[in-house]
Amino acid sequence: MTADPYAAATGLIERSAAAFVSGVPDTNADDGFFGPASVTWRVSTGLASPVAGLRALLMQALHPLAMAGVDQHSDWRRDPVGRLAATSAYLATISFGERAAAQRAAARVRRIHEHVRGVDPVTGRQYAAGDPALLLWVHVALVESALAAGREFGLPLPARDADRYVAEMTVAAELVGVPAAMIPSSLAALERYIESVRPVLRCTPAASESMAYLLDPPGLDEDVAEIWQDVRDGAIAVLPAWAREMYGYSEPPALTAERRTEIRQALGVLDAVVLGEPGVLEARQRIAVRMRTARRA
Amino acid sequence: MKRTQCSGTQRSGTHERGTNAARMNAARMNAARMNAARMNVRKAAAAVAIGGAAAGLALALLRLRLGRLRFDRGKAALQLAVRGGARYAGSAPRLFAVAGARRELLRHDLALQTAEDVAVTLGAMKGVLMKIGQMASYVDDGLSPAVRRTLSRLQDSVPPMSPELAARVVEEELGLPPERAFAQWDPQPIAAASIGQVHRAITLDGRAVAVKVQYPGIAETIAADLGNVALLRRMLRITAPSQDVDALIAELRDRVLEELDYRREADNQRLMAAYYDGHPTIGVPGIVPELSTRRLVTSELSDGARFAELAGWSQEERDLAAETIYRFVFRSLYEIHAFNGDPHPGNYLFHGGGRVTFLDFGLVKHFTLAELQPLMQMARTLCVDNDPEAFRRSMEVAGFLRPDAPLSTEAIVEHMAVFYDTIREPGRLTMTGDYASAVVRRFFDLRSPLAQYVSVPRSYVILQRINLGLFAVLGELSATANWRAIAEEIWPFVQGPPSTPMGEAEAGWRARRQAIAACPA
Numbered sequence: 175m176t177a178d179p180y181a182a183a184t185g186l187i188e189r190s191a192a193a194f195v196s197g198v199p200d201t202n203a204d205d206g207f208f209g210p211a212s213v214t215w216r217v218s219t220g221l222a223s224p225v226a227g228l229r230a231l232l233m234q235a236l237h238p239l240a241m242a243g244v245d246q247h248s249d250w251r252r253d254p255v256g257r258l259a260a261t262s263a264y265l266a267t268i269s270f271g272e273r274a275a276a277q278r279a280a281a282r283v284r285r286i287h288e289h290v291r292g293v294d295p296v297t298g299r300q301y302a303a304g305d306p307a308l309l310l311w312v313h314v315a316l317v318e319s320a321l322a323a324g325r326e327f328g329l330p331l332p333a334r335d336a337d338r339y340v341a342e343m344t345v346a347a348e349l350v351g352v353p354a355a356m357i358p359s360s361l362a363a364l365e366r367y368i369e370s371v372r373p374v375l376r377c378t379p380a381a382s383e384s385m386a387y388l389l390d391p392p393g394l395d396e397d398v399a400e401i402w403q404d405v406r407d408g409a410i411a412v413l414p415a416w417a418r419e420m421y422g423y424s425e426p427p428a429l430t431a432e433r434r435t436e437i438r439q440a441l442g443v444l445d446a447v448v449l450g451e452p453g454v455l456e457a458r459q460r461i462a463v464r465m466r467t468a469r470r471a
Numbered sequence: 472m473k474r475t476q477c478s479g480t481q482r483s484g485t486h487e488r489g490t491n492a493a494r495m496n497a498a499r500m501n502a503a504r505m506n507a508a509r510m511n512v513r514k515a516a517a518a519v520a521i522g523g524a525a526a527g528l529a530l531a532l533l534r535l536r537l538g539r540l541r542f543d544r545g546k547a548a549l550q551l552a553v554r555g556g557a558r559y560a561g562s563a564p565r566l567f568a569v570a571g572a573r574r575e576l577l578r579h580d581l582a583l584q585t586a587e588d589v590a591v592t593l594g595a596m597k598g599v600l601m602k603i604g605q606m607a608s609y610v611d612d613g614l615s616p617a618v619r620r621t622l623s624r625l626q627d628s629v630p631p632m633s634p635e636l637a638a639r640v641v642e643e644e645l646g647l648p649p650e651r652a653f654a655q656w657d658p659q660p661i662a663a664a665s666i667g668q669v670h671r672a673i674t675l676d677g678r679a680v681a682v683k684v685q686y687p688g689i690a691e692t693i694a695a696d697l698g699n700v701a702l703l704r705r706m707l708r709i710t711a712p713s714q715d716v717d718a719l720i721a722e723l724r725d726r727v728l729e730e731l732d733y734r735r736e737a738d739n740q741r742l743m744a745a746y747y748d749g750h751p752t753i754g755v756p757g758i759v760p761e762l763s764t765r766r767l768v769t770s771e772l773s774d775g776a777r778f779a780e781l782a783g784w785s786q787e788e789r790d791l792a793a794e795t796i797y798r799f800v801f802r803s804l805y806e807i808h809a810f811n812g813d814p815h816p817g818n819y820l821f822h823g824g825g826r827v828t829f830l831d832f833g834l835v836k837h838f839t840l841a842e843l844q845p846l847m848q849m850a851r852t853l854c855v856d857n858d859p860e861a862f863r864r865s866m867e868v869a870g871f872l873r874p875d876a877p878l879s880t881e882a883i884v885e886h887m888a889v890f891y892d893t894i895r896e897p898g899r900l901t902m903t904g905d906y907a908s909a910v911v912r913r914f915f916d917l918r919s920p921l922a923q924y925v926s927v928p929r930s931y932v933i934l935q936r937i938n939l940g941l942f943a944v945l946g947e948l949s950a951t952a953n954w955r956a957i958a959e960e961i962w963p964f965v966q967g968p969p970s971t972p973m974g975e976a977e978a979g980w981r982a983r984r985q986a987i988a989a990c991p992a
Contacts, residue, residue: 221595329591400705439699442595443706450621455628463580470584 180251180384182393189259191451197266198457204272207346210461210468213331213339217320218269219461221441222328226320227262228409231388233315235381236420237374239301240308242294245380247303254387268346270461280349287350296378306352311371313347313357318364322412326429327438336361377420385421398447404440407433566679566772567655570671575662581630586687588636592629593686596702598666598693601625602727603706605665631668634658637684644764652762653682660684665833666693666731671772678771680759683733685766690731697724718929730833737763739809739832740770746807749983751976752795753802754828773828775820781948784821791825793902793950794957794973799829800941801961805847808838814941825973842930845869851964854895854955859884869928876924886921897955902945 208214235241244250250257267279290303301308321336331339337360344357358364389406391399410418411429418425427433449455583589593601604622632640638658641649649656653672660668667685674680697703703720729735737758744755754773762769781789796819804810811818813834820828848865852858859880866872872883893900952971959967960974969975 221591329587397705435695436699436702438594439596439696439702442597442696443600443702445595446597446600446621446625449624449628455624458628459578459581466581466584 180387183391184393186255190262191448191454193259193263194266195453195457196263198270210464213335214342220328222323224405225408226323230316230319234312237311238294238297238378241381243290243303247290310352317343401440401444404437408437563679569774577631582633584633589686594692596696599696631660644767680769681772683768733768736833737768739835752825753799775822778816789948793945793948795825795827810836873924893954894958899953901951904946
């Protein structure tokens with residue numbers, strides 16, 4: 175394993191914001207794979223998204239083969255912010271883009287995955303990024319993290335909507351090549367799947383190192399860095415206890431109502447900071463208009 | 472309002488009353504928001520306040536709210552603005568129509584339909600940030616461009632309520648749906664307000680009014696978010712570079728909390744309207760108390776030219792308007808001990824001949840005499856008595872200067888004098904943007920040996936920042952006057968004779984006021 179240092183997280187907000195904007199079409203021929211009436215849109219536009227995103231990465235990194243693929247093949251160390259922005263742009267395109275745009279983006283990801291193969295130095299096992307088992311873990315970690323973060327810091331979803339969200343999101347896994355039959359389509363199935371994968375999960379040195387970087391990325395503006403501490407606390411608080419144990423994080427204090435409010439407030443400020451970036455307000459308004467129209471209909 | 476007449480006094484101001492009674496909050500409305508580029512914001516001028524109100528310290532602003540104001544035109548409507556002294560009182564239907572014609576462009580397609588929409592849009596600190604953004608021009612000298620962009624975009628991000636949601640608030644407040652509480656009710660808002668929106672209406676007794684309706688749940692949300700002082704401090708550390716962050720937070724919290732209760736605004740406005748009743752050039756729209764509640768404030772509509780339109784007026788007219796604004800601010804401070812905290816250009820309507828209608832009293836700071844006294848002392852010792860040692864002592868008493876500062880009095884006076892430049896000497900003087908910049912540069916010169924010994928006591932933090940907002944407005948008008956002479960008229964410790972025709976008219980109004988006040992009820 176290489177031990178190259180990580181580059182600074184300079185521009186995290188700016189590039190994440192630009193990534194989001196890039197995924198939201200100015201005009202749209204169709205509603206994409208989800209649409210303005212979907213639970214997915216509601217979840218994706220929620221305040222809890224940064225916590226959800228960070229928690230998803232923490233979960234994903236616990237799969238040694240998924241982590242090895244990222245560590246050995248992507249430019250993650252050289253340009254971590256660029257790598258995160260690429261993922262954000264992909265997710266925005268899948269969520270809000272037209273079907274054709276989403277399919278194009280997914281095809282590009284599948285092509286890249288073809289070349290990502292190797293041997294995980296920790297387990298000695300071979301991996302391939304196109305392996306549906308790995309892709310499914312990455313998918314489930316994202317979906318479950320969105321729900322976990324939303325429960326504490328976003329608008330609470332009724333159980334039926336949580337199920338609907340899991341079901342809606344199966345299409346995202348299919349787009350990158352997971353056979354439909356493998357993909358959990360209810361909350362219960364999602365939880366069973368996670369239990370089934372747990373024996374494989376572990377915190378490898380690569381995971382430990384890259385997540386330590388993410389929890390406290392150097393190079394953020396001072397004001398953003400302080401808010402990031404709340405995002406980090408939020409993400410760790412909503413991790414499963416077993417995941418925290420794997421990382422060796424100390425058990426956080428119980429999430430009191432006050433602390434939850436504080437984190438929500440910090441997320442609101444972060445959200446406002448992102449709003450200040452070029453095009454974000456307009457992109458959000460385009461989404462909001464479509465959602466309002468769908469609601470009225 | 473006292474309407475009794477003493478024998479022997481003539482209320483020649485009654486026609487004014489009629490006119491003053493006819494103003495409109497439509498000001499908030501469209502033109503209240505002006506095109507940033509056009510306004511050439513940085514040209515603000517700071518001068519120093521009478522009374523050391525501006526005593527400099529601090530201050531800064533200069534990025535007057537002008538900066539983000541949109542100017543939604545409506546040329547035809549603008550032509551209605553009356554110039555050159557024509558009477559602007561109108562029939563209720565006409566005022567109602569004009570208010571509609573000047574309607575702001577709002578994003579009805581994004582309208583908030585439920586209280587939950589309000590919470591999503593303005594909860595989690597965003598409402599608080601928006602309020603700070605609204606005041607940002609007065610507190611923001613240290614703002615990074617990113618933060619400033621954030622604050623201004625946040626203002627733009629708040630859509631109006633749907634007609635149904637607004638109607639529900641009205642009904643909750645008045646016990647009747649708006650179409651029954653009013654003879655006529657426009658379900659679509661004519662303007663955005665910071666935590667609400669303005670509707671035009673005609674009351675059951677036939678008055679054209681502007682009804683400001685507050686977003687449901689917003690007061691509770693903002694009040695709760697203001698409790699997170701640590702986060703506020705973090706945010707304002709970004710926005711306020713100097714040493715007075717905690718004082719600023721405490722003061723901002725108090726003022727914003729007050730603003731959440733519209734009854735306070737109604738009280739403030741009523742106080743101002745009563746005081747200026749019959750004033751030759753200052754008008755304040757009357758409040759309709761029975762239609763004003765915690766989340767509703769109803770005031771008389773009036774019509775007039777917007778700040779942006781003054782660009783096309785003669786310099787003489789602009790000077791007169793500036794003189795009225797100046798008199799209004801300092802009369803209010805010294806006579807009513809109140810300072811309107813929102814001098815931004817959208818809050819004025821101009822009627823020619825120096826007549827100005829003042830709108831929006833949501834952010835009014837009331838002072839005790841004990842708080843005002845030190846400011847007066849500073850102005851008096853420096854500008855009138857020309858006694859540097861006494862000036863230094865009064866700065867210390869006011870809390871602006873640490874008593875043990877190892878600085879020569881000359882250095883202190885030299886540093887502070889720039890803040891009083893417009894009123895230290897008599898003579899006509901033009902407010903300019905360059906002067907304002909000089910003041911601000913001086914104040915924020917942290918390398919100055921004075922910087923570490925100077926601070927701003929809490930009672931004055933908003934005052935002095937807003938003061939600069941005021942002078943930015945005067946600078947924008949390139950206003951010329953003998954500011955010192957006007958200050959002397961108003962300074963309670965001088966009570967100088969009228970120095971202008973407006974001063975003469977004002978003296979007449981004051982004499983009548985006193986006569987009325989002395990008249991046994």
